[in-house]
Amino acid sequence: MICALGSAVCFGTASVFQAVGTRATAPGTGSGVDAALLLRALRQWRYLVGLGLDGLGFLLQIVALxxxxxxxxxxALAASLAVTAVVAARLLRVRLSGVEWGAVAVVCAGLAMLGLASGDEGERAGSTTLRYVMLGIAFAVLLLGAVAGRLPGRGRALALGLGAGCGFGVVEVTVRLIDDMAPGALLTNPAMYALLVGGGAAFLLLTSALQRGSVTTATAGLVIGETIGPALVGVVWLGDRTREGLEWLAVLGFAVAVVGALALARFGEPESGNGAGAVTG
Structure with a gap:
């Protein structure tokens, strides 16, 4: 759980730097799958700092998973939005209201309940069918990005954010489906390709969403995509369980943490003014 929370800190801080770095680049083509936009973003040092934090967060996430x-x-990853709120308050001088600080406390309370209720990870290895399903979902995320890029305004941001969340959700599940790290086993495991395609697609979609869409809406979709689906897969197909008699506390904690994170989604976007110019300039 410490690694999961450390991952949330990395991802939450990264989102501030990546949003600023992406907004400093030239506009993309409008497609939700825009590799050229990602390459331009990589020239921004703030985006690179965010990418480095993402890498560290991913390593911690693997240990946790x-x-x-x-x-x-x-x-815990949904709680990264609470981290984003705190980092935005410090680095971008965004002032949080009492209600918003209360939402941060709600997220922390939800995570505390989850920590008390969580059991060990499931012992099921996952079927070959599940591996191919994850690979299919990963390619579907790319298709969703291509279609979502044509949508207007809020619908575009929501679809791209949801697609990115599904891509990151594929990564969460496939980490559990890779049980043999030998080169030969990796090359023949569909989960490995699902991880690469899903993670790459998620970065492309999220970069497009951060540049042109509403980051508030995009991050809300991101949270939904990367939490609910993977959690169900873990419980139904991989055997994840809670401590005996504490199922209700796990469900309540999960719901509280996600709802609190969604309430803080707007802090993924640095506002103009209020000191943000010191970062975006």
């Missing part, structure tokens, strides 16, 4: 249930890791 190999130790505790997916639903606990997913809720």
């Amino acid at each position: 190999r130790t505790i249930p997916i639903y606990a890791v997913g809720a």
Whole structure:
């Protein structure tokens, strides 16, 4: 759980730097799958700082996913939005209201409940069918991005954010489906390709969403996509369980953490003014 929370800190801080770096680049083509936009963003040092934090967060996420249930890791990742709110308040001088600080406390309370209720990760290895399903979903995320890029305004941001969340959700599940790190086993495991395609697609969609769409809406879709689906897969197909008699506390904690994170979604976007110019300039 410590690794999961450390991952949330990395991802939450990264989102501030990536949003600023992406907005400083030239506009993209409008497609939700725009590799050229990602390449331009990589020239911005703030985006690179965010990418480095994402890399560290991913390593911590792998450790967490190999130790505790997916639903606990997913809720912790949703809490990265609370981290984003705090970082935005410090670095961008965004002033949080009492209600917003209360939402941060709600997220922390939800995670505390999850920590008390979480059991060990499931012992099921996952079927070959599930591996191919994850690969299919990963390619579907790319298709969703191509279609979502043509949508107007809020619908575009929501679809791209949801697609990115599904891509990151594929990564969460496939980490559990890779049980042999030998080169030969990796090359023949569909989960490995699902991880690469899903993670790459998620970055492309999220970069497009951060530049042109509403980051508030995009991050809301991101949270939904990367928490609910993977949590269900972990419980139904991989055998994730809670401590005996504490199922209700796990469900309540998960719901509280996600709802609190959604309430803070707007802090993924640095506002103009209020000191933001010191970062975006």
